[in-house]
Amino acid sequence: MNQLFARHALLPDGWCADVLLEWNQAGDLVAVTPGSAPAAGIECVEYALPGMINLHSHSFQRALGGRTEFAGDSHDSFWTWRDLMYRFARNITPDHIEAIAAQLFAECLRHGYTSVCEFHYVQRQPDGAWYDRPAETAERVIAAARLAGIGVTMLPVLYSYSGFNDSPLKPEQQRFRTDADDVLRVIEALAPLRDGQTEVGVAPHSLRAASIAQINAVLAGLPPERPVHVHIAEQQAEVQQALAHTGRRPVQLLFDQVAVDGRWCLVHATHLSSTEVRSIAASGAVAGLCPTTEANLGDGLFPLEDFLAAGGRFGIGSDSHVSQSPVEELRWLEYGQRLHHQRRNIAVSKEQRQVGEFLWQGALQGGAQAAGRPVGALAPGRRADLLVLDDGHPNLCGLALHEVLGSLIFSGNDNLVRDVMVGGRWVVRNAQHVAQQAIAARFKHTMAELREFR
Numbered sequence: 414m415n416q417l418f419a420r421h422a423l424l425p426d427g428w429c430a431d432v433l434l435e436w437n438q439a440g441d442l443v444a445v446t447p448g449s450a451p452a453a454g455i456e457c458v459e460y461a462l463p464g465m466i467n468l469h470s471h472s473f474q475r476a477l478g479g480r481t482e483f484a485g486d487s488h489d490s491f492w493t494w495r496d497l498m499y500r501f502a503r504n505i506t507p508d509h510i511e512a513i514a515a516q517l518f519a520e521c522l523r524h525g526y527t528s529v530c531e532f533h534y535v536q537r538q539p540d541g542a543w544y545d546r547p548a549e550t551a552e553r554v555i556a557a558a559r560l561a562g563i564g565v566t567m568l569p570v571l572y573s574y575s576g577f578n579d580s581p582l583k584p585e586q587q588r589f590r591t592d593a594d595d596v597l598r599v600i601e602a603l604a605p606l607r608d609g610q611t612e613v614g615v616a617p618h619s620l621r622a623a624s625i626a627q628i629n630a631v632l633a634g635l636p637p638e639r640p641v642h643v644h645i646a647e648q649q650a651e652v653q654q655a656l657a658h659t660g661r662r663p664v665q666l667l668f669d670q671v672a673v674d675g676r677w678c679l680v681h682a683t684h685l686s687s688t689e690v691r692s693i694a695a696s697g698a699v700a701g702l703c704p705t706t707e708a709n710l711g712d713g714l715f716p717l718e719d720f721l722a723a724g725g726r727f728g729i730g731s732d733s734h735v736s737q738s739p740v741e742e743l744r745w746l747e748y749g750q751r752l753h754h755q756r757r758n759i760a761v762s763k764e765q766r767q768v769g770e771f772l773w774q775g776a777l778q779g780g781a782q783a784a785g786r787p788v789g790a791l792a793p794g795r796r797a798d799l800l801v802l803d804d805g806h807p808n809l810c811g812l813a814l815h816e817v818l819g820s821l822i823f824s825g826n827d828n829l830v831r832d833v834m835v836g837g838r839w840v841v842r843n844a845q846h847v848a849q850q851a852i853a854a855r856f857k858h859t860m861a862e863l864r865e866f867r
């Protein structure tokens with residue numbers, strides 16, 4: 414029977430009591446009814462909430478976790494990390510890509526992500542030739558998502574240059590090389606895989622790696638309503654390079670020359686002028702914030718308070734996967750602001766004074782928009798993607814309902830996610846992913862093979 418009864422469920426307007434959730438065989442919610450009576454034979458849980466959307470992932474980077482945390486001869490930075498990452502990316506095979514992604518996605522599910530947007534740029538063979546199937550590596554990531562049971566938005570990447578002045582790619586970037594036609598061909602090859610769990614959009618890598626003309630060419634060939642993601646203004650050096658070569662800051666350049674709208678997700682958008690803050694907010698685009706990776710890479714802090722005041726939309730991503738937990742991303746999103754402003758409780762609105770609830774609901778809305786899929790809410794027509802919290806855990810004892818998400822996000826490091834459903838199917842039960850052992854065994858084998866490639 415496709416039904417679940419929650420004593421408390423987080424609906425778009427807040428927590429509701431005695432909610433009966435019903436979904437169809439396709440995995441879409443068909444009815445969400447508060448004030449229902451529990452019925453015999455229907456599973457009953459205490460706390461249910463929508464699963465989180467991870468709006469920015471480079472899944473292969475999961476295999477680099479912990480391996481870039483040593484000091485080199487000169488000052489380490491985003492750019493020295495990037496050299497290590499490139500070196501690692503040279504050697505991975507489609508089998509590795511699939512095994513690493515499956516492990517990552519199972520971990521993401523256990524921590525409460527039920528969707529992921531894969532910003533996918535390792536598309537060619539190590540020598541720069543295409544695979545026989547142009548979407549080979551993208552198909553492997555989608556296969557991993559299906560194995561793990563996470564919803565996925567695949568974003569094949571446009572990647573042509575190594576800098577703003579159309580400078581040629583470096584040898585270590587040859588695997589990533591695509592032009593507008595290549596990307597549209599991959600998107601077309603992926604069309605048959607689109608379904609309730611799978612969407613396909615596009616991602617110009619950055620204004621360093623894709624020209625404005627190429628971006629507009631891809632947009633012209635892209636089917637309507639598909640999501641468009643781009644890395645932007647993550648590092649001060651990127652802003653300086655944009656100013657030197659174009660006379661404009663990256664976000665300013667994008668808005669001057671491309672029609673940015675609600676299909677867009679601007680990933681990082683760390684270094685913004687106040688005009689740029691307002692442009693992004695007014696466009697309806699989502700700011701894709703990845704606080705743990707941004708901290709790990711020394712990027713800087715996003716101007717969240719100003720952006721929210723301007724009505725901006727945001728979501729979260731785990732990017733390089735130094736964390737696989739939405740709790741940690743949201744916690745550090747708020748903590749970065751507290752440290753910067755030397756104040757408390759920044760991520761709130763006039764109506765929503767609970768930080769945890771504001772963050773979870775905001776990231777659901779922005780994440781769903783960025784994913785281009787009907788997710789992010791327990792409401793008819795959306796996917797049946799939900800988390801059940803471990804109501805027996807001490808952190809959830811003696812709380813008022815409005816304190817539950819505050820406890821989830823700001824209290825301790827135990828994982829309170831007990832069960833996870835995606836598209837009406839349980840993929841995590843009692844904190845165990847249903848295919849955890851097989852997925853982990855394959856991942857360990859892959860990591861052993863990749864040991865020598867540092």
Ligand code: NGQ
Pocket residue numbers: 471495619644647706710732733
């Ligand atoms: C990436 N990662 O594509 O994996 C980038 C680094 C770049 C982040 N921006 C490469 N966090 O931006 O050139």
Ligand code: ZN
Pocket residue numbers: 469471532644680732
């Ligand atoms: Zn990224």
